[in-house]
Amino acid sequence: MGKRDYSPFGADAKRAVDTGLTAAEWYHTDVPRKVMKDLMARSDGPAIRDTIILYGSMIVLAGIGIALWPSWWSAPFWLAYGVLYGSASDSRWHECSHGTAFRTPWMNNAVYQIASFMIMRNPATWRWSHARHHSETYLVGRDPEIAVMRPPELAKLILNFFGILDVIAFIPRILRNAVSGPTPEERTFVPESEWPKVRRAARIHVAIYGATIALAVWMGSILPLMVIGLPRMYGAWHHIMTGLLQHGGLADNVVDHRLNSRTVLMNPISRFIYWNMNYHVEHHMFPMVPYHALPRLHEIMKPDLPPPNRSIAEAFAEMWPAFKRQILNEDYFLKRDLPPTAKPYREDFHQYVPGMMRPAAAE
Amino acid sequence: MPWIDACATDDVDEEDLIRWDHGTQTFAIFHSPEGEFYATAGRCTHEEVHLCDGLVMGHLIECPKHNGQFDYRTGEAKRTPVCVNLRTFPVKVEGGRVYVEVA
Structure with missing residues (x-):
């Protein structure tokens, strides 16, 4: 090839x-139809339990991290918080984009929106990219979610363990989405009827990050960014x-x-x-x-x-x-x-x- | 339009669907929780995946590939990624058989 x-x-x-x-x-x-129907059956219980554990743990860990800040004793709590923020949000984004995590649609949507924000993905864009990923998994040029393109660039892979490339790519994209909607590449898989949602979601994300940065400047501390934004890197x-x-x-x-x-x-x-x-x-x-x-x-x-x-x-x-x-x-x-x-x-x-x-x- | 004998009422479990092919067309035949029968086009309007492997929840059919959802009674698209409604077909039940009026 x-x-x-x-x-x-x-x-x-x-x-x-x-x-x-x-x-x-x-x-x-x-897989027999009756077995598959049983497997596909929806339930709120497991995801409610897991969501309470996840968000509850994040609140406790961030709270201890803030209380101990700026001591190095806060570091383990930030590292644990970071993994829940910068990694568990990826799987929550993923499962809720499929609409399968919860039986109740609004619960799927709520966790999807929160997780999309934490993992730095435009919720109105990535829902569509992931649909394509499932239709055309690893078809070159068609699947927009190919994590490792060939030939692999190992240095980039390693940098992304700290979210560096993802965040660098996210910033101009979310700003562009906020101003003019989806990029030309994104328009290949996002239907035109959804473009206003791309812009609206981007503006909300930009507003939250703007407020967090403003608070950090006002406080003269990166502490607000340790809670919002940076864990996407140190917990990725x-x-x-x-x-x-x-x-x-x-x-x-x-x-x-x-x-x-x-x-x-x-x-x-x-x-x-x-x-x-x-x-x-x-x-x-x-x-x-x-x-x-x-x-x-x-x-x-x-x-x-x-x-x-x-x-x-x-x-x-x-x-x-x-x-x-x-x-x-x-x-x-x-x-x-x-x-x-x-x-x-x-x-x-x-x-x-x-x-x-x-x-x-x-x- | 002709009424075509599609299946026996017993062929479709309650709150489920089956695939039915006729000529060059493919359909989905639904059995609602209330015992009513409905027929729609067989393939999802998003990416042509057949709905027969999807999950019926009440009056919704969920595409097995991307979780697009339709109200199978009206064909209305209810959840992205589906944006285009599903075509529906008239159905009647006579003598334990389900008939579909095929256009």
Whole structure:
């Protein structure tokens, strides 16, 4: 395939449409209808419990951090607060954008708006980018949420563990959204009827950040920014760590989530922060299954999936060398073996469609 | 317009739907909690995903891909990312069979 063009206006995007890749039917594991209905059933209970724990912990941690400020004794409390602010907000944004976390729509929307603000994403834009991410997962030029473009730029990945590039990209974008609505790239996936919402949400975000900065200047202290804004940087590492694992080092331009997504078993604290999105193949194949039902879905789908990575460390040990190989060979990707009980990958389809996976590139 | 025999009433669980294909068209046939039957176009107006794998909640059908929602009684789009209403078709029940008036 050679050099990839990730622009939504580029050659790869056009080829994905012209070859029928964007219209192709994705592989799905067979799950009986009654079982799937049970899995998709909505409930407010788990998300209310988790939201109380999350926001309650944030209030307590920030309160202690403020009380101990500016002593270094406040640092551990800020670090814990930061992870909840700058990483748990990513998973809350994600689940609530799907509308599956809560049964009650206004609860989904409320947490979605708060989480979007904390993770520095325009709520009216990213809802649409994520819809595209699910329709056309890791189709080059079409998926606006490809976290690691090939060849990977490892220095950028490392900088983003501290949110640096994300925040640098966010500031001009939110200002531009506030003034003129979505950018030209965003207009490729946000319908025109939604453009006023993009501008309105951006203005609210800008106003809150402006007030926080003004308060910091008035106080002569960065303390207000330790509570609002900066935790998106000093607490970003966990969502970057887990986010990279979602698709990192795996195939692109395929229509089988077993080839382009990764399930990783992880510790309960990370699963709380990440809201079970470690079951990522399962989530992509059946995005309407709420986060709290994903462990059950995993057990049902397991015979049809590649074995999950058994820990975050094991998954990184698999992914990071693949990134390094992709620096020299963009077409390289990890292709995991399926268990004997699984339906095989659609090799014939993936070989037939131009621009798609080349099995020879895998090892 | 012809009335076409689509399925038996027993084929669709209450508060659920099935897919029904006729000619080149594909439909979704719904059984509401009140025991009424409804028919709509089969594919979501957002990205052409078939609704048959979606979840019925009361009078809403949720697209299995992106959680766009429609009121299947009227076809009205109720939640983004769907912005375009779903086409609906008249339905009648006779002798335990569901008939759809196909345009």
